[in-house]
Amino acid sequence: MGALLAAGILAGVPFALQDPAGALENGVARTPPMGWNSWNTFGCDINETLIKQMADTIVNSGLRDLGYKYVVVDDCWFNPTRDSAGNLQGNPSRFPSGMKALGDYLHARGLKFGIYQVPVDKTCAQYFGGYPGATGSQGHEVQDARQFAAWGVDYLKYDWCSPNGTIDDQVRTFAKMRDALAATGRPIVYSINPNSIHAKTGPQRDWGDVANMWRTTEDITNKWDTGQTNGYPMGIQNIVNVTVPLASYAKPGAFNDPDMMEVGRGGMTDTEMRSHFALWAMMAAPLIAGNDLRTMDSATATILKNQNLIAVDQDPLGLQARQISNDGTRRVLAKKLANGDVAVALFNQGGSTTTISTTASAIGLSGGSFTLRDVWTNAVTGSTGTISAGVPSHGTVVYRVSGGVTPSPSPTASPTASPTVSPTVSPTVSPTVSPTVSPSARPGGCTATYRLVNNWGSGFQSEVTVANTGSSTLDGWTVKMTLAGGQTVTSLWNGVNTGTSGAITVKNAPYNGTVAGNGSTTFGFTAEGDGSISPTSVTCTSP
Numbered sequence: 113m114g115a116l117l118a119a120g121i122l123a124g125v126p127f128a129l130q131d132p133a134g135a136l137e138n139g140v141a142r143t144p145p146m147g148w149n150s151w152n153t154f155g156c157d158i159n160e161t162l163i164k165q166m167a168d169t170i171v172n173s174g175l176r177d178l179g180y181k182y183v184v185v186d187d188c189w190f191n192p193t194r195d196s197a198g199n200l201q202g203n204p205s206r207f208p209s210g211m212k213a214l215g216d217y218l219h220a221r222g223l224k225f226g227i228y229q230v231p232v233d234k235t236c237a238q239y240f241g242g243y244p245g246a247t248g249s250q251g252h253e254v255q256d257a258r259q260f261a262a263w264g265v266d267y268l269k270y271d272w273c274s275p276n277g278t279i280d281d282q283v284r285t286f287a288k289m290r291d292a293l294a295a296t297g298r299p300i301v302y303s304i305n306p307n308s309i310h311a312k313t314g315p316q317r318d319w320g321d322v323a324n325m326w327r328t329t330e331d332i333t334n335k336w337d338t339g340q341t342n343g344y345p346m347g348i349q350n351i352v353n354v355t356v357p358l359a360s361y362a363k364p365g366a367f368n369d370p371d372m373m374e375v376g377r378g379g380m381t382d383t384e385m386r387s388h389f390a391l392w393a394m395m396a397a398p399l400i401a402g403n404d405l406r407t408m409d410s411a412t413a414t415i416l417k418n419q420n421l422i423a424v425d426q427d428p429l430g431l432q433a434r435q436i437s438n439d440g441t442r443r444v445l446a447k448k449l450a451n452g453d454v455a456v457a458l459f460n461q462g463g464s465t466t467t468i469s470t471t472a473s474a475i476g477l478s479g480g481s482f483t484l485r486d487v488w489t490n491a492v493t494g495s496t497g498t499i500s501a502g503v504p505s506h507g508t509v510v511y512r513v514s515g516g517v518t519p520s521p522s523p524t525a526s527p528t529a530s531p532t533v534s535p536t537v538s539p540t541v542s543p544t545v546s547p548t549v550s551p552s553a554r555p556g557g558c559t560a561t562y563r564l565v566n567n568w569g570s571g572f573q574s575e576v577t578v579a580n581t582g583s584s585t586l587d588g589w590t591v592k593m594t595l596a597g598g599q600t601v602t603s604l605w606n607g608v609n610t611g612t613s614g615a616i617t618v619k620n621a622p623y624n625g626t627v628a629g630n631g632s633t634t635f636g637f638t639a640e641g642d643g644s645i646s647p648t649s650v651t652c653t654s655p
Contacts, residue, residue, distance in 0.1 A: 142364040142428040144325065144398040145267065145301055147182025147226065148175075149372045152332075152402030156188035156237050159206040164217060169405040171221050173413070178422055180401065182267045182301070183218050184226030187237045192245030198252060200229075200259050215264035226267030226301075227260060231285045236273040236308060249289065257292035260300065267301040268293065270323075273308040282306045282313060286322045301325070303369065303398070312342040315354055320366030325398055328355045332371035334379030336506060346371070348380070348388045349461065349506075355395055356435055356445065357565075360575075360636050362396050364430035369398055376403035376412030386488070387459065387508040389415045393425035394433040394445050394457045394510070420487035420512065424455045433457065434634075436475060442468040442503075446475040453514045455487075460503040468509070469500035472516055478583070478628040479516030486511060517585070517628050556586035556629065560652035562593070564643050565636070571602070572643025575636040576618070578652055583629035586654055591618045591635075593650040599641035607635035 148166060150158050167183050170176045189211070191201040202211040215225040230236070230248040237243035249256045249270075260268060270289055272282060286304050293300045305327035306313045312330065319326035333345035340350050351370045358368050373392060375385045392399060401416060408416075424447065433447035433455065441462035447455040454475045458468035472482050472495070482495045487510040501509040558578050565573040576593070580586040594615045595601070601612040610617040618635060627633050 142430040143426040144367045144396055144430075145182050145224075145303075146179040146399040146422075146426070147184060147224065147267075148180060148401045148405060149184040149186055149226070149269075151186035151228075152334075152372050152374060152377060153404050156242055158185065158188060160209055160214060163214060166405055167218055167221055167223055170223065173405065175401075175405070175416065176222055178417055178419065179426060180399070180416075181222070182224045182226045182400070184228070184267055184269055184400065185214070186228045186269065187235050187271075188243050189228065190235075190245075190247050192243070192247065194247060194252075198255060200247060200252075200256055212263045219264060224266035225264055226269060227263075227265050228269045228271065229256060229260075230271050230273050231289060232272065232274040232276070234273070236271060239273055239309070253288045253292045254295070257289060257296050260293075261296035261298040265298075265300055267303065269303045269305070271305045271308055272310055273305075275309050277310070279306075279311075279313045279316060282310075283317075283322060286319075290322055303327075305369075307342075315342070315358055318361040320361060320363060324365060325367045325369040327369045327371060328358060329371065332374055334374040334377040336380055336384050348374070348384065348391070352391055352395075352459075355397075356433075359395075359432040359434045362430065362432035364428070367396055367398060367430070368432060370395060372400040372402040374402060375415050376401070376408045381506070382411055383504055384506045385412075386415055387506055389418065390421055390457060390487070390508040390510050391445075391459065393421040394447055394455060396425060396427075396430060396432040396447070399425055418487065420485070420490070421510065424449070424487070424510070424512070427455075436470055442466060444468065444470045444474075446470075448476065449512075451514075453512050456499055456511050456513055458499075458501050458503050458509045458511075460505060460507050463505050465502055465504045467500060468503050469498060471499060472497040472513065473630050475499070475513065476628065476631050476633075477513065477516040478630055482513055482515040484511040484513055556580050556582035556584045556627070556654060558586055558589045558627070558652040558654045560591045560593075560650050562646060562650045564646070567643035569642060571638060571640050573636065573638045574643065575634050576650065577632050577634045578620075578627065579632040580627040580629055585629055586627040588625045588655045589620050589627065589652055590654075591650065591652050592616070593618075593647040595639070595647050596641070596645040599639050599643075599645075599647075601637050601639045604635065604637040609637070 148170060163185055170180055189202060191203050195201055207214060218225045233248045233250045234246045235248060238245055290302055293302055302323045303325045304323040307327055307330050314326055314328045329342050329346045329351050330344040332351060335347040337349040338345055338347040340346050342354055355368050355370045362368050375389055427449045429450045431448055433445035436444040436446050443459040443461055445457040449455060454477060456475055460466055460468060480496050484493050484495055499511060503509050559581055561577045563575050565575055576591055578589050595613055607618040607621055
């Protein structure tokens with residue numbers, strides 16, 4: 113595994129992330145990590161006994177067997193000074209047995225050991241004066257990576273926590289620890305946060321060339337809505353607004369991280385906490401609990417142990433749900449699953465109960481007979497294509513939809529490294545374009561619709577939706593477009609491009625060449641140049 117991780121980095125592909133289900137493909141695990149982190153409930157008030165008690169609870173409650181394996185010891189675990197050789201040390205009064213002994217304790221129980229550090233001089237607690245010293249990894253990257261590997265660390269949370277540095281500086285600095293971890297030969301999940309007391313750079317690029325998971329927002333709090341766009345503290349609704357538009361970045365082994373969960377910590381209704389968990393699962397987010405597991409009530413346990421939603425989150429395709437529609441109140445997300453099913457979330461952002469609806473066609477399925485399984489109640493209903501429910505305020509109804517015909521549900525192709533500087537992604541995204549249903553048995557053809565996602569002056573991101581105009585399956589497509597002078601494609605995903613400037617041809621990737629009748633697929637790209645000028649002659653042809 114260590115060799116695979118190193119090879120993955122050198123090849124520019126996602127790291128070898130450890131998967132609770134153990135599903136690997138080409139050395140890269142597909143699913144986001146699950147576990148528990150100490151910060152949300154305990155902050156700096158941590159010690160060896162607490163971590164061991166939490167680990168034992170994870171095992172005894174059955175959470176470990178559902179996939180919650182990573183136990184992450186956050187800030188304030190360390191001695192405020194390094195030893196004479198410059199090595200990190202555990203705080204001897206808080207962790208008297210030492211950090212390797214703690215890792216051994218976790219491993220003996222079938223769990224994984226996670227730890228916190230920063231790429232700058234001070235951790236967050238040190239920066240804000242809540243803990244003494246200055247023991248960040250700045251200048252000690254290789255030394256600290258070796259120390260973590262020697263302790264048996266399986267997961268590193270690496271938090272920028274500084275107002276200083278450009279996004280270029282962040283990329284270079286985070287990459288130092290990426291390479292240092294790879295050089296140890298030990299597979300260690302690499303979780304970064306570029307946002308702490310800094311310009312919110314998490315949403316500005318695809319960090320999959322740097323880390324396994326990256327925070328998209330400032331820190332979460334146990335509230336539904338704090339009114340923040342992307343500032344401290346973030347509520348559930350605020351985080352969803354930022355993270356949903358970043359779906360194209362998620363792929364096997366590399367995931368958007370909307371932060372540790374607040375389920376079971378109060379501050380929200382049961383309906384809101386259920387939405388919180390459901391939306392994290394739909395977004396293929398790491399499911400890292402943050403409550404005191406020792407005292408969780410039955411309602412909290414029911415949410416955290418929902419096997420239907422865990423299966424959606426841990427689906428081996430590693431895809432994040434894409435937005436189908438959003439009118440400001442009624443929001444629909446859909447996530448393709450490995451067996452051909454589609455998970456659909458009907459999310460009510462409003463203040464009163466409302467009916468939310470979509471169709472099988474809109475989520476990429478065709479046919480006349482479908483089965484809908486409610487992930488909370490396990491109730492199964494039939495449908496000829498309508499997907500609808502009355503949803504309470506701040507509630508989320510999730511159906512697992514099966515039946516009909518779906519395009520081959522393979523993962524989104526990993527784009528090449530994104531430009532170093534990318535835009536701040538707007539939390540509002542236009543609904544995915546759904547093609548008009550064509551008459552029965554009409555032969556498949558295609559149209560191409562171009563959409564600018566974001567433009568930051570010196571570069572931009574766009575998507576092209578390829579729609580099947582017939583009711584029969586479309587097998588293969590080619591899109592031709594001409595970029596304006598000076599625009600140059602820097603990365604393209606979900607398709608294979610010939611040329612990067614001027615007249616460009618994009619052909620389907622193998623997994624999205626077959627488009628169901630009346631269905632659609634999308635490829636995206638980033639480019640240098642001003643995106644305010646749309647390409648000309650965007651046309652689609654089929655064989």
